[in-house]
Amino acid sequence: MTAVAQAHDSHDDHGPVKGIRRWLFSTNHKDIGTMYLVFSLTMFFVGGAMAMVIRSELAIPGLQFVHPEFFNQMTTMHALIMIFGAIMPAFVGLANWMIPLMIGAPDMALPRMNNWSFWILPIAFSMLLSTLLMPGGAPAAGWTMYPPLVLQTGDAFPFLIFSIHLMGISSIMGAINIIVTIINMRAPNMSLLKMPMFVWTWLITAYLLIAVMPVLAGAVTMLLTDQFFGTSFFLAAGGGDPVMFQHIFWFFGHPEVYIMILPAFGIVSEIIPVFSRKPLFGHDSMVYAASSIAFLSFIVWAHHMFTVGMPFTGQLFFMFTTMMIAVPTGVKIFNWVATMWRGAMSFETPMLFSLAFVFLFTIGGFSGLMLAIAPADIQYHDTYFVVAHFHYVLVPGSVFAIMAGAYYWLPKWTGHMYNEKLGKWHFWLSTIFVNLTFFPMHFLGLAGMPRRIPDYSTQFADFNAIASIGAFGFGLSQLLFVWVILSARKGKLATAEVWDNPPGLEWTVPSPAPYHTFETPPNIGANIGFEK
Amino acid sequence: MTTYSDDRYYIPHGSHWPAVGSLGLLFLMVGASTWLNGAATGFYVMLAGLAIIIFMLTGWFATVIGESEGGRYNAQVDKSFRQGMFWFIFSEVMFFACFFGALFYARNMAVPWLGGSGNSFFTNMLLWEGFESTWPTNGPGNIGGEYEAMAPFGLPLINTVLLLSSSVTLTIAHHALMAGKRVQLTSLLATTFLLGFAFVYLQGVEYIEAYQHLNLKLTSGIYGSTFFMLTGFHGMHVTIGAIMLTIIWFRVLKGHFTADNHFAFEAVAWYWHFVDVVWVSLYVFVYWM
Numbered sequence: 001m002t003a004v005a006q007a008h009d010s011h012d013d014h015g016p017v018k019g020i021r022r023w024l025f026s027t028n029h030k031d032i033g034t035m036y037l038v039f040s041l042t043m044f045f046v047g048g049a050m051a052m053v054i055r056s057e058l059a060i061p062g063l064q065f066v067h068p069e070f071f072n073q074m075t076t077m078h079a080l081i082m083i084f085g086a087i088m089p090a091f092v093g094l095a096n097w098m099i100p101l102m103i104g105a106p107d108m109a110l111p112r113m114n115n116w117s118f119w120i121l122p123i124a125f126s127m128l129l130s131t132l133l134m135p136g137g138a139p140a141a142g143w144t145m146y147p148p149l150v151l152q153t154g155d156a157f158p159f160l161i162f163s164i165h166l167m168g169i170s171s172i173m174g175a176i177n178i179i180v181t182i183i184n185m186r187a188p189n190m191s192l193l194k195m196p197m198f199v200w201t202w203l204i205t206a207y208l209l210i211a212v213m214p215v216l217a218g219a220v221t222m223l224l225t226d227q228f229f230g231t232s233f234f235l236a237a238g239g240g241d242p243v244m245f246q247h248i249f250w251f252f253g254h255p256e257v258y259i260m261i262l263p264a265f266g267i268v269s270e271i272i273p274v275f276s277r278k279p280l281f282g283h284d285s286m287v288y289a290a291s292s293i294a295f296l297s298f299i300v301w302a303h304h305m306f307t308v309g310m311p312f313t314g315q316l317f318f319m320f321t322t323m324m325i326a327v328p329t330g331v332k333i334f335n336w337v338a339t340m341w342r343g344a345m346s347f348e349t350p351m352l353f354s355l356a357f358v359f360l361f362t363i364g365g366f367s368g369l370m371l372a373i374a375p376a377d378i379q380y381h382d383t384y385f386v387v388a389h390f391h392y393v394l395v396p397g398s399v400f401a402i403m404a405g406a407y408y409w410l411p412k413w414t415g416h417m418y419n420e421k422l423g424k425w426h427f428w429l430s431t432i433f434v435n436l437t438f439f440p441m442h443f444l445g446l447a448g449m450p451r452r453i454p455d456y457s458t459q460f461a462d463f464n465a466i467a468s469i470g471a472f473g474f475g476l477s478q479l480l481f482v483w484v485i486l487s488a489r490k491g492k493l494a495t496a497e498v499w500d501n502p503p504g505l506e507w508t509v510p511s512p513a514p515y516h517t518f519e520t521p522p523n524i525g526a527n528i529g530f531e532k
Numbered sequence: 533m534t535t536y537s538d539d540r541y542y543i544p545h546g547s548h549w550p551a552v553g554s555l556g557l558l559f560l561m562v563g564a565s566t567w568l569n570g571a572a573t574g575f576y577v578m579l580a581g582l583a584i585i586i587f588m589l590t591g592w593f594a595t596v597i598g599e600s601e602g603g604r605y606n607a608q609v610d611k612s613f614r615q616g617m618f619w620f621i622f623s624e625v626m627f628f629a630c631f632f633g634a635l636f637y638a639r640n641m642a643v644p645w646l647g648g649s650g651n652s653f654f655t656n657m658l659l660w661e662g663f664e665s666t667w668p669t670n671g672p673g674n675i676g677g678e679y680e681a682m683a684p685f686g687l688p689l690i691n692t693v694l695l696l697s698s699s700v701t702l703t704i705a706h707h708a709l710m711a712g713k714r715v716q717l718t719s720l721l722a723t724t725f726l727l728g729f730a731f732v733y734l735q736g737v738e739y740i741e742a743y744q745h746l747n748l749k750l751t752s753g754i755y756g757s758t759f760f761m762l763t764g765f766h767g768m769h770v771t772i773g774a775i776m777l778t779i780i781w782f783r784v785l786k787g788h789f790t791a792d793n794h795f796a797f798e799a800v801a802w803y804w805h806f807v808d809v810v811w812v813s814l815y816v817f818v819y820w821m
Contacts, residue, residue: 025546107543109612116550123558158565176619180612214623218630228568230751233634237673239754241642248630
């Protein structure tokens with residue numbers, strides 16, 4: 001054993017191996033984090049290209065570019081790719097890179113499984129994207145896959161189901177790894193309430209993932225057996241119920257929404273204090289608020305189904321629980337504002353994206369509150385108002401937070417500063433265009449324009465034209481993001497701290513972070529308060 | 533000589549097993565998809581994928597067992613494995629919860645509504661006239677034809693006894709391991725997986741009985757769907773659990789596991805108790821009530 005151990009040990013302090021094996025066989029949290037982030041960015045552009053198809057078709061009334069069936073494929077694939085391929089992997093990538101650095105761990109707790117979590121994703125998305133070339137085309141029943149419509153999918157159907165299974169396996173393994181890392185790998189003296197907010201929000205997110213991804217797996221398994229093996233889960237003639245799918249799906253789907261926003265809360269909670277030069281206001285209340293949001297997320301799901309015909313008491317219950325979520329979310333918003341109150345603020349790109357997050361996510365939150373009101377939702381349901389709502393929480397919400405995090409930690413990853421001027425350009429273009437795209441959709445929805453339809457009445461023409469201009473502007477602005485990242489190679493060298501006296505262990509290691517960090521746990525004093 | 537001190541967390545440097553696993557999943561999933569779409573070759577691609585995954589599991593576990601027996605893992609690594617297993621079992625619990633949820637929803641909501649309860653009077657009258665809500669049911673369309681429900685006393689009761697006693701023998705085996713009584717450990721562990729395989733065998737007998745004599749099939753409406761999906765996934769888990777117990781048994785024969793270092797044993801034991809608990813719920817809600 002000793003000979004093996006010694007041979008093995010001699011590799012310990014080396015850098016990465018050369019070539020493809022570094023990536024394919026990696027057990028290093030930084031390499032795996034990088035792969036997640038690159039994969040996510042790639043999928044962001046793939047899903048973005050589909051959004052451009054959608055906005056081209058909707059730029060003017062009438063059918064001009066694509067067949068309605070293909071339009072439906074685009075909306076379905078755009079959603080699946082952005083949710084499971086762009087936003088979730090981006091957060092997992094950030095978790096991989098930053099959590100071990102933030103808690104002083106040598107790596108993720110289960111490094112080999114970490115590799116597997118990532119390398120399942122390219123397979124899942126190859127399967128999903130390959131459906132575009134199949135007889136019957138890609139899935140077109142919406143990302144929510146409601147039966148019986150989804151059962152009309154062509155050859156793509158089993159590929160859709162199994163790619164979702166794969167995404168689920170990947171997410172569950174990733175989440176287990178993150179939870180175990182956070183619980184078991186913290187540096188001595190880092191008690192739970194001393195953990196940085198990003199770590200806290202990811203702990204809660206990982207719990208949500210493990211709780212609900214298996215439920216999605218079960219739901220799509222029932223679709224599969226209904227389609228191919230003659231079961232009757234969603235067949236009324238056999239005693240089943242198509243509405244049952246909606247309940248099961250949204251039992252997954254609503255926590256999923258918070259899976260895509262809680263890590264974003266964590267990121268802006270890291271950034272706002274640094275650029276306000278004040279500790280985060282109400283650190284512990286942030287933790288309790290995030291936990292409350294996670295708890296509530298399990299008992300609100302049917303607010304996605306107010307028009308489906310459920311019992312009146314059910315509507316009332318889900319309406320009230322949904323509105324309760326505004327309380328912990330409000331706590332968070334007020335805490336961010338209080339953090340900035342009388343702070344010595346500066347406005348570097350990460351801070352700009354975080355500020356926009358606070359403003360624009362709140363708009364999405366308020367429209368969510370409107371949708372929570374069951375009698376009002378009967379009017380809003382399946383209109384562009386819903387599209388406006390969830391794009392406000394997902395694009396200037398989740399995506400902006402991811403970009404804020406990318407700018408914030410890029411110098412730590414690469415050892416170089418990005419071009420601040422271009423970063424600001426990217427921010428302003430994105431912010432202007434994102435509002436140009438999605439704000440008019442509120443008006444369209446309130447005026448009654450339905451979702452997932454490739455054509456519309458001429459009364460909706462002007463706002464749609466504006467939204468399409470905004471969408472193309474937003475899409476093109478993201479090319480600037482890629483350029484800023486690539487050109488950072490030539491940027492000036494970053495210090496270990498990068499920013500003005502940021503708290504947190506990740507700023508105690510050099511920039512770029514060495515291949516192996518914290519191989520022995522850092523000695524943090526008993527009094528170190530990261531954000532208190 | 534290098535020693536692994538207790539405060540050093542073991543980090544493997546590169547592994548090809550996850551990549552092999554991903555390749556296996558690719559073959560498995562693409563094969564299954566094309567097979568379901570009607571291409572016969574897909575079935576063989578699927579089998580190839582399964583073979584690759586079994587190869588991966590063997591190799592991956594062999595590596596980990598080697599590292600464990602080689603003393604690479606300190607107490608903290610052991611803790612990671614334990615917590616990882618705990619959360620994996622939690623994810624399995626949620627998977628079963630999904631199917632139990634479908635069962636409860638169908639029994640308490642969907643079927644009564646089809647029978648006209650609540651505000652569904654016209655649904656019943658206009659769409660499913662004459663259908664009365666009962667359980668078990670294969671729905672107003674009599675999907676799958678006449679059938680008999682599975683009686684709870686008989687094979688299922690025997691299976692309950694088998695599985696519950698296997699949990700007892702496993703727990704005693706665990707105590708024997710802690711006390712260093714290897715003979716007792718070996719024999720009780722063998723008893724445990726034999727009881728497990730006996731359960732799987734009887735479950736097979738029950739399925740044949742259902743298909744041949746009761747006309748109870750997966751296609752027998754919502755009752756058949758929930759019955760076979762719940763018991764089927766459970767049976768699959770018992771099979772996997774019994775195989776894992778067998779592997780653990782061979783490791784015990786090779787002299788693996790000590791009172792302080794036996795994560796794999798405990799992981800399998802937890803998994804076995806989990807399938808046991810699922811069975812008790814199944815017995816109560818699927819067979820009995």
